[in-house]
Amino acid sequence: MHDSQVLIPLMEKLRQxxxxxxVVMDAGYKTPAIAHYLWGNQMEAVLPYTRPxxxxxxxxxxxxxYDAWLNAFHCPNxxxxxxxxxxxxxxxxxxxxxxxxxxxTLRTECTESRVYEKSLTRHLWEADLERSEDLRHTERHKAFYKKRKETIERCFADAKEKHGMRYATYRGLAKVTLQATLTYTAMNLKKLALWTWKKSCSSSSFFILRAKNDNPVFFSFWNCRFSTV
Structure with a gap:
């Protein structure tokens, strides 16, 4: 299944x-259906440039x-x-x-059709994709897309280089899902510790993670203050 097929169900889950x-995406999600869904639900679709x-x-x-008034295309001639x-x-x-x-005179650069006919297609939601393409040049959307490599791509790089996600350790969907879940849980805990440390860094103390069975686990950190989570 292609990544773009799971984006809309994921967004419906997040919107609850x-x-x-x-929503900032890479070129794999640059489809008329996704752009139409996002703009139709008051979400800005930030999409990258793709080569022709x-x-x-x-x-x-x-x-x-494309000429919207005539509902036709004008060729280079x-x-x-x-x-x-x-x-x-x-x-x-x-x-x-x-x-x-x-x-x-431009036919040799336009088509190789034996019946001398050029064909083009345009999706019925192409206008939503063009809206994202126009806003791609604004400073606002440039700033949003710049953050993608600093956040999302960084997570993927860390998972592959530091947590063994470049290759699957196990075989089977259930086991690979377990590996991915545990990997990203560990990465989230690392982020939690880092963010908390940056938020309040003064003297040495303890913080407590309380599990569902009410058994507390203590962690000590040097020169950092943590509150109970």
Missing amino acids: KYLPEV RGKEGFFTKRDFM NHLLSYVRLNREGYYLYKSNPTLCEGC
Whole structure:
């Protein structure tokens, strides 16, 4: 299962307790469905730049300008790709006029179609993706995306380099899930200790972690003050 397929169920779970305002993601989550869901639920979708796809030496989709008024694409030679139909995957299909394409001087850079026809698709929620693309250039969204490498990517790096998460130790979904759960629990405890130490660092003392069975566990730290958790 691709990562992007689990994002919306995860956000629904988080929204039961929190009110997310900004969601920062990498290129794997840059899909029209995710952008539509986030903007539709009053959450800003911060997405990265992705390089244009396509065959080298040919025009990319970004070289074709979409005209919302005409519901058509303008090609680099200023001809129209008209709307044809909406397919089952939620994409609008646009095609050029073969008569015009056959004698076009830019055809060798546009399409290799034997019937001299250029086709493009546009998702019905493409506007939400374009909204994120426009805001990507703002200082606000640049600052948000910069924090991603300092927080999320740092967690992944620590898990792989310091906690053996580069490879699975066990086989089977249940055992690997257990390994991941224990690993990130240990990492969270390390963060808790670090944050508490930074918050109040003065003289040496103790702090207590009380388990569910009410058996206290004591930890001593030098030159740091901790409160009961």
